[in-house]
Amino acid sequence: MISEWVVSILLLFGGTFILIGSIGLIKLPDFFMRLHGPTKATTLGMASVLIAAMVYFANSGHGLSVKEILITIFLLITAPISGYMLIKSAIHHKLKAKEGTKGLDNVEDD
DSSP: OOOHHHHHHHHHEEEEEEEEHHHHHSSSSSHHHHTHHIIIIIHHHHHHHHHHHHHHHTTTTTTTHHHHHHHHHHHHHHHHHHHHHHHHHHHTOOOOOOTTTTGGOOOOOO
């Protein structure tokens, strides 16, 4: 009974963050701001969904699933690295940012 509540809460939490990240990907004005949606919010949302799957399968009699643990670790490691590489590529190609983008003064020239 308690595990069903935990799974439900984790799924709602994860779904909310995935939705917020997806909306941010569409609505934010430039590439530098748009990258925050998938790298931050959606990563947290997917981790929550995968943790919910681990809790569900652990309590349903199938035991602890290693697949979800590996997917979660892989996702939490690769999302920030891929975001960093995309930003470095955008800076290298001198992609223009909107006027309100913060941190542009910290960008070094190649």
